[in-house]
Amino acid sequence: MIRAIQVKNWKAYHADDIRNFPMTRPAAAIGQPIVWLVYNSASGSYVDGLADEIASRLSGADLNLARSFDCQSETLPDADMASAAGVETVIVHGGDGTLNAMVSDLIGWEGAVLPLPGGTANLLCHKLFEQCDWEAVLDSFLEGKLASRRLEVVRCGDHIALAETLAGPAALWADAREEIRQREAAGILAASKDAIIQSAEGPFVYVVDPPIGSDNGYPGIRFTPENGAFRIQGYLQENFLDFLRQGLAILSHDFRQGPHDDLGTSTRVVCRAHDDSRIELMFDGERASVASGAEFLFDTLHVNVLAGKAES
Incomplete structure (x- = not known):
């Protein structure tokens, strides 16, 4: 970390x-x-x-x-x-x-x-x-x-994401990623087992304002900043194979491999956990948690970052 x-x-x-x-x-x-x-x-x-x-x-x-x-x-x-x-x-x-x-x-x-x-x-x-x-x-x-630019980000309280945010129990897969990075075999097994259980049992997360997506909620909702807003994707895990596929996608940092619903774009949403417990988060691969009812906002970062191509 x-x-x-x-x-x-x-x-x-x-x-x-x-x-x-x-x-x-x-x-x-x-x-x-x-x-x-x-x-x-x-x-x-x-x-x-x-x-x-x-x-x-x-x-x-x-x-x-x-x-x-x-x-x-x-x-x-x-x-x-x-x-x-x-x-x-x-x-x-x-x-x-x-x-x-x-x-x-x-x-x-x-x-x-x-x-x-x-x-x-x-x-x-x-x-x-x-x-x-x-x-x-x-x-x-x-x-x-290279030219200087101001980055588009997703903000939630004191946290910002330059590339992506994942909200929900599926974010616990980031703990397994950390153990892999540290090459601790026992930790990998323990973190992976915990991630599978938590991803399957919740508490799932809902987008409640505006109300979009599945009425059953999602184990993971991903936000990625792009083109003046953030894209929203709800990740599904309906069977054990989906659990493993989603876990491997998170471990490899390639969410596109995981089954998901495209929920459109927005500049502001509010998410709530099924039982109003804290929402697990992964910001650019790092772990955090926030209270249920958390607000996710599109923002522009007030730092100059050098880049070589137009933002997509």
């Missing part, structure tokens, strides 16, 4: 802990554009030495890579820190969950985020770039081929 810690008092933090973030380039870099690198050493495609390789390419392009952060072990930067340091670009190498955590922390900052695909699914990067490959994306950045 992403271990992000908010740091709001930059001056106090800088005085006490600056020694923990050594400069990767010396004072000779003054005058060059300041860049920070955030990476997730536990992400699906990270290999030892990758952060150093990225740093080397940035150095060769006459950029000042002032700091690097591994989100598995270090305090992550927020908007106040980046502004105080004069950072122009924060480069983030990781999966959708890592990108979500970093972009959320940088809301209100005037610089730009460069996402480098580094997870297993990289749904957001597939939307943003023609080639979903970190080297190709970095080359495009260094060649000045």
